[in-house]
Amino acid sequence: MTHLIHQAQKLLSELDGFSVEIDAKAGRADIVLDRPPFNIVSMMQREQLRATFEALDDHADIRVIVVRAVGEHFSSGGDIKGFIEATPEHVSKLAWNIAAPARCSKPVIAANRGYCFGVGFELSLACDFRIATDTTLYALPEQKLGQIPGSGGSARLQKMVGIGRTKDIVMRSRRITGAQAYEWGIATECVEDSELERATDTLVRELLAFSPLAQRSAKKLLNDTEDAPLSTAIELEGHIYSRLRSSDDFREGVEAFHEKRKAVFKGR
Incomplete structure (x- = not known):
């Protein structure tokens, strides 16, 4: 290294x-x-x-x-x-x-x-x-x-x-x-x-302004599924969506939405 x-x-x-x-x-x-x-x-x-x-x-x-x-x-x-x-x-x-x-x-x-x-x-x-x-x-x-x-x-x-x-x-x-x-x-x-x-x-x-974690996830998903069959792309999307649900950024985004304020994302 x-x-x-x-x-x-x-x-x-x-x-x-x-x-x-x-x-x-x-x-x-x-x-x-x-x-x-x-x-x-x-x-x-x-x-x-x-x-x-x-x-x-x-x-x-x-x-x-x-x-x-x-x-x-x-x-x-x-x-x-x-x-x-x-x-x-x-x-x-x-x-x-x-x-x-x-x-x-x-x-x-x-x-x-x-x-x-x-x-x-x-x-x-x-x-x-x-x-x-x-x-x-x-x-x-x-x-x-x-x-x-x-x-x-x-x-x-x-x-x-x-x-x-x-x-x-x-x-x-x-x-x-x-x-x-x-x-x-x-x-x-x-x-x-x-x-x-x-x-x-x-x-x-x-x-x-967006979550850096969600941005990275979206880019990787779209790049990785560009040539994938629709069923495979949808399945991978679901796995990544599921993982992001447990992130601090997702929790912050939901809380900010309900509190009608700007979300402060940390990338984790």
Whole structure:
């Protein structure tokens, strides 16, 4: 365990192309892509992002994580040269690294403006919530390079919008707007570009008001039952519901409801 901690510390000793802002008092952490003007994601950055999500997941004071970017664009995609130089073994891990937001037990919000292409789109798809703006363009343009999405993009997108729309986006390298993404259910919200920060802050505050235990339970249940038969999903839902009934947070929620006051959840 000590060796693993040392490895993580070494990996995160000098962040490549992004920064991390932690407000423990507010229960919020921001992962900020910062390689202007297009915030291209390097190979090293992918591994560091994975390690960062894991570290924030273990941070007791962090309740919600936001992924956002400096400048006009979220990310135009990955470092093309890095793909050529990387070993097949390294490339095979790309999807695992970019799936870190989905594996994280805490709610993760992607704040997307401007270009959100390739791995930028894939990273956002692995988050729980995507807020788009009227400047946002989503795309998986790998066909233009003689490739396909390699970090979960086509797979996650197909689950969200079906095979027809996914073929339209992937096989044509088609760009879709934030408004279109919202209509299709890819983005959970679409706002004016000047309102992105406000909308993100509002969603963070909303999520922080809920029981962290119930939030983690809901995320895990939904992730685990995405491909499950309906009967299995309902049975698992019942087991988790039953366990939450014995939690302090559930008791607090019921008491607050009857006393007509705001619940104070402790996450246990």
